[in-house]
Amino acid sequence: xxxxxxxxxxLKFVQELQQVGGEALKKCYQxxxxxxxxxxxxxxxxxxxxxxxxAQWGLKDKLVNDIDIWLCHNCGTCSDMCPRGxxxxxxxxxxxxxxxRSLAKPAIIGxxxxxxxxxxxxxxxxxxxxxxxxxxxAGKLGTAFPLFVAEGHELKVAAEGAIIYGGLFPGxxxxxxxxxxxxxxxxxxFAGGIASMLKGFEGMPRTFIVGRGAEPSFxxxxxxxxxxEVAQHSRFQNCGQEEKDVxxxxxxxxVFYAFIALMIVTSVVAVGHWFGAWFLQHVxxxxxxxxxxxxWAGHTPMPLWSPVKILxxxxxxxxxxxxxxxxGRRSALDAAKSSSNWYDWYLLTVIWxxxxxxxxxxxxxxxxxxxxxYPTYYLHLVFVFMMLAYLPWSKLxxxxxxxxxxxxxxxIGRLPMGELK
Amino acid sequence: MSNNSILVVGGGFAGIxxxxxxxxxxxxxxxxxxxxxxxxxxxxxxxxxPKLCPPSxxxxxxFQRIKNNPRVKFFTMCEVAxxxxxxxxxxxxxxxxxxxxxxxxxxxxxxxxxxxxSVKSEFEFGLVDRKVAYSTHLFAFPQRYVVDGAAxxxxxxxxxxxxxxxxxxxxxxxxxxxxxxxxxxxxxxGWKPYDMANLENLGGGKLANVVSNMQLERLAxxxxxxxxxxxRPSDGKEPKRIAFxxxxxxxxxxHLNYCSxxxxxxxxxxxxxxxxxHPDARIVIYYIDLRTPGRYDNFMxxxxxxxxxxxxxxxxxxxxxxxxxxxxxTVEDAVTGIKGEERFDMVVLATGMQPxxxxxxxxxxxxxxxxxxxxxxxxxxxxxxxxxxxPLDVMKTAxxxxxxxxxxxxxxxxx
Numbered sequence: 104x105x106x107x108x109x110x111x112x113x114l115k116f117v118q119e120l121q122q123v124g125g126e127a128l129k130k131c132y133q134x135x136x137x138x139x140x141x142x143x144x145x146x147x148x149x150x151x152x153x154x155x156x157x158a159q160w161g162l163k164d165k166l167v168n169d170i171d172i173w174l175c176h177n178c179g180t181c182s183d184m185c186p187r188g189x190x191x192x193x194x195x196x197x198x199x200x201x202x203x204r205s206l207a208k209p210a211i212i213g214x215x216x217x218x219x220x221x222x223x224x225x226x227x228x229x230x231x232x233x234x235x236x237x238x239x240x241a242g243k244l245g246t247a248f249p250l251f252v253a254e255g256h257e258l259k260v261a262a263e264g265a266i267i268y269g270g271l272f273p274g275x276x277x278x279x280x281x282x283x284x285x286x287x288x289x290x291x292x293f294a295g296g297i298a299s300m301l302k303g304f305e306g307m308p309r310t311f312i313v314g315r316g317a318e319p320s321f322x323x324x325x326x327x328x329x330x331x332e333v334a335q336h337s338r339f340q341n342c343g344q345e346e347k348d349v350x351x352x353x354x355x356x357x358v359f360y361a362f363i364a365l366m367i368v369t370s371v372v373a374v375g376h377w378f379g380a381w382f383l384q385h386v387x388x389x390x391x392x393x394x395x396x397x398x399w400a401g402h403t404p405m406p407l408w409s410p411v412k413i414l415x416x417x418x419x420x421x422x423x424x425x426x427x428x429x430x431g432r433r434s435a436l437d438a439a440k441s442s443s444n445w446y447d448w449y450l451l452t453v454i455w456x457x458x459x460x461x462x463x464x465x466x467x468x469x470x471x472x473x474x475x476x477y478p479t480y481y482l483h484l485v486f487v488f489m490m491l492a493y494l495p496w497s498k499l500x501x502x503x504x505x506x507x508x509x510x511x512x513x514x515i516g517r518l519p520m521g522e523l524k
Numbered sequence: 525m526s527n528n529s530i531l532v533v534g535g536g537f538a539g540i541x542x543x544x545x546x547x548x549x550x551x552x553x554x555x556x557x558x559x560x561x562x563x564x565x566x567x568x569x570x571x572x573x574p575k576l577c578p579p580s581x582x583x584x585x586x587f588q589r590i591k592n593n594p595r596v597k598f599f600t601m602c603e604v605a606x607x608x609x610x611x612x613x614x615x616x617x618x619x620x621x622x623x624x625x626x627x628x629x630x631x632x633x634x635x636x637x638x639x640x641x642s643v644k645s646e647f648e649f650g651l652v653d654r655k656v657a658y659s660t661h662l663f664a665f666p667q668r669y670v671v672d673g674a675a676x677x678x679x680x681x682x683x684x685x686x687x688x689x690x691x692x693x694x695x696x697x698x699x700x701x702x703x704x705x706x707x708x709x710x711x712x713x714g715w716k717p718y719d720m721a722n723l724e725n726l727g728g729g730k731l732a733n734v735v736s737n738m739q740l741e742r743l744a745x746x747x748x749x750x751x752x753x754x755x756r757p758s759d760g761k762e763p764k765r766i767a768f769x770x771x772x773x774x775x776x777x778x779h780l781n782y783c784s785x786x787x788x789x790x791x792x793x794x795x796x797x798x799x800x801x802h803p804d805a806r807i808v809i810y811y812i813d814l815r816t817p818g819r820y821d822n823f824m825x826x827x828x829x830x831x832x833x834x835x836x837x838x839x840x841x842x843x844x845x846x847x848x849x850x851x852x853x854t855v856e857d858a859v860t861g862i863k864g865e866e867r868f869d870m871v872v873l874a875t876g877m878q879p880x881x882x883x884x885x886x887x888x889x890x891x892x893x894x895x896x897x898x899x900x901x902x903x904x905x906x907x908x909x910x911x912x913x914x915p916l917d918v919m920k921t922a923x924x925x926x927x928x929x930x931x932x933x934x935x936x937x938x939x
Contacts, residue, residue, distance in 0.1 A: 134771070134812040135856040138863055139841035140725065149856050149863040184725070184841065186776030520863055 112161030120158055123217070124197035124444040131155040131189035137181035142341050143174060146520040147310045150174070151181055151191035158194055167205070168303030170517065172198040173501070173508030178342035178351070179441045192441055200446045202504065207296035207495035216496040219445050229488035233481055236277045244271070248473040266468045268480045269403055274376065278484070285492045292495040293503050300504060304511055312516045324513035325506070332509050341519065347432050354428030357421045358454070364418030371411050375401010404468065416465075422458045426451070446498040453497075456486035527613055527707035528552060530932045533604055536564020537918055538910025539712035540586045541925030546933055547595040554704050555598035556618055560670040561660050562587065562598060564714050565911075568647065568661075570744040570752075570797060572918045573789060573820070578746075580663050582918070587665045600666065605701065607888040611905025611935055612707045620700045624671035624681065628692035631659060631667050638687030643675050645749075649717070649739045651757065652749040657684050657693075662747045673697075707936035708905050710928045711890065711898060715877035715911035718773045718780055726772055726873055727843045727851065732758035734843060734851050734871045737790050744797040754801050756870050758849040763805060763869035766798060767853055769840040770811040772873035782895055784876030784915040788815045791874050792827045799830060808834045808866070810855050843871060877915045907931045
């Protein structure tokens with residue numbers, strides 16, 4: 104007997120896919136050019152041709168559990184070479200966008216992140232939170248644009264003082280608890296997202312690879328992924344050496360390491376404040392020596408010569424440089440071949456927002472322009488919130504999802520053709 | 525009083541058919557042809573559909589009809605420089621390039637022996653060189669040598685003249701211009717093979733053993749550069765494994781955004797060439813869809829029964845070569861979903877037909893589609909025929925030639 108499979112197309116799903124960026128998918132005539140020109144596609148079940156036919160047939164189950172959407176790094180070669188203009192690269196991007204929307208809970212944030220029309224809501228949430236803090240503090244301090252002088256551990260409002268953001272937005276009771284909660288919320292959301300993603304992968308048929316030894320552990324694969332794919336951006340390098348590939352590789356690398364630098368700075372501040380100043384000095388009563396050094400390193404505002412501040416400034420420069428490369432490449436994309444969607448622009452907008460307001464805050468503070476400095480810093484808080492709180496539902500979610508998928512792919516031996524040892 | 529005569533631009537199968545149909549009814553007909561010979565692309569084939577005849581078979585009769593009909597006049601090495609007037613009364617300016625060889629020529633070949641300069645042969649699609657004094661092919665009509673004056677070394681023309689025992693070479697020949705007054709024009713400028721150098725990922729024009737389907741016709745033709753032996757261009761060895769890449773630059777918005785209709789059939793025909801000459805050769809045809817229109821499907825069934833022929837659904841998207849110059853193709857079999865590399869001795873790119881007038885500025889303004897096919901012109905008294913109109917096989921080309929002749933006649937008679 105023939106093993107006839109009855110295809111149950113999910114037409115609504117096809118329409119949804121077309122809306123989120125896969126609008127050209129019906130043009131595909133299955134010539135299989137894409138899977139061959141893709142430098143990352145494996146030999147067995149190469150992508151993205153099979154995704155194109157699954158999408159045309161509305162095979163939702165296969166697509167939502169497909170690991171390959173994360174192995175794709177969206178170099179666009181498949182779309183450039185596609186003879187029909189079916190944009191397979193855009194389809195995989197659209198599938199990732201669907202994953203951002205549906206993997207993590209609560210689903211409402213996924214919906215809000217899916218279209219520019221909800222952008223005001225997303226912005227309004229942190230704007231209200233920080234606006235509330237600002238107005239309360241303004242009432243308490245007697246001005247919305249205070250200048251401070253330090254008296255011991257206390258900050259006093261003084262006409263001849265300096266701009267100190269921590270005076271208007273105190274870390275202890277406002278910034279840190281809020282971001283701490285946001286961070287916890289984000290981690291929790293990701294945990295759920297990863298669990299459901301891995302569950303999907305487990306359910307997919309797997310190839311038996313002849314000559315391959317025992318499957319390595321997930322942890323060792325994750326470490327290798329972090330060392331190779333993440334730290335060295337090896338897959339981006341595999342993507343090709345054309346100008347737009349190089350632009351993307353450099354841009355992404357700079358943005359990535361800028362974030363690492365800024366993360367280190369933030370950690371130093373947090374450790375210096377909570378561990379050095381609060382725990383060691385205040386709770387334990389240790390004075391001088393190492394405790395003083397730790398507390399000093401994290402004390403803001405930092406002098407410009409502080410190594411931590413230098414790292415922060417370098418990070419900011421790298422961030423802007425990387426963003427320029429990435430934005431330049433994206434704006435120059437040939438619309439007939441690849442297009443950008445809301446997820447792409449949201450992320451670029453928010454990171455640009457963080458970079459510009461971050462640098463602006465520093466410059467206006469140094470210039471003593473309090474009327475410009477505080478609103479800029481306020482916007483900076485809003486943008487940072489927008490990046491962190493909605494991270495699992497944004498394109499930046501790839502930081503976690505793609506890393507996990509790449510590690511999983513290493514584990515099951517799903518590597519680019521020719522790379523499998 | 526309108527002019528009864530008809531100009532046919534292009535002396536290939538469509539043009540010859542149109543010219544003869546009109547002339548045999550009694551119209552004065554002029555054929556102008558850019559090549560030094562008539563017969564067009566058919567003359568370059570080894571065999572052609574539907575009956576796999578050699579080109580001499582059909583063309584010989586046509587040439588006889590031309591020779592025997594005083595109403596047909598033909599001019600080779602010509603271009604239409606300008607067209608003025610309108611339907612019923614065109615004044616056409618023709619520019620003729622010098623041939624340097626007059627009617628005394630007996631095709632003895634002494635001039636070619638005396639010639640020292642060589643250039644790539646256009647007729648053989650660059651597979652070999654030709655001398656500056658040459659005959660394109662044995663069956664050339666008119667039976668006369670050509671001298672490529674532009675490529676001659678200084679003084680070479682005189683040497684050629686001295687070498688000719690019949691006084692057939694005239695170094696003083698120059699470009700001529702003449703006028704024709706006609707009532708209708710048939711535009712049958714045909715097609716050119718899509719330039720495979722554009723197919724960078726397939727190594728077109730770069731990899732020695734990756735040839736085009738038209739090059740394979742020449743390799744298989746008894747009057748071709750190898751005397752009809754299908755051999756690897758790099759080392760002249762007999763290929764044991766041959767792959768065909770269908771839709772090489774066809775149905776592709778980056779190249780030719782349409783199907784050229786006959787390439788699938790051409791590759792199946794090529795399988796019969798190879799099978800006849802190399803009974804043990806293994807052949808793979810990589811395709812997107814095998815398009816075998818109408819009765820051609822029977823031919824496909826017959827060829828596909830060959831157990832050393834494999835048909836694989838999947839377009840080749842990458843070809844590189846190994847040190848031994850053997851092409852390595854990468855393809856995903858879209859049925860099994862497996863991607864792999866395969867090494868062959870020779871790869872044939874089934875390139876499509878591009879209208880000769882694509883991208884060119886025509887002396888008379890005709891409506892063209894985005895690909896360069898002529899899609900109108902009847903209201904201007906110009907009737908397209910053959911592959912200038914759409915990609916066709918020889919049989920349908922002849923039909924469009926007859927059709928265009930009828931319309932051209934109606935255009936002059938009805939006035």
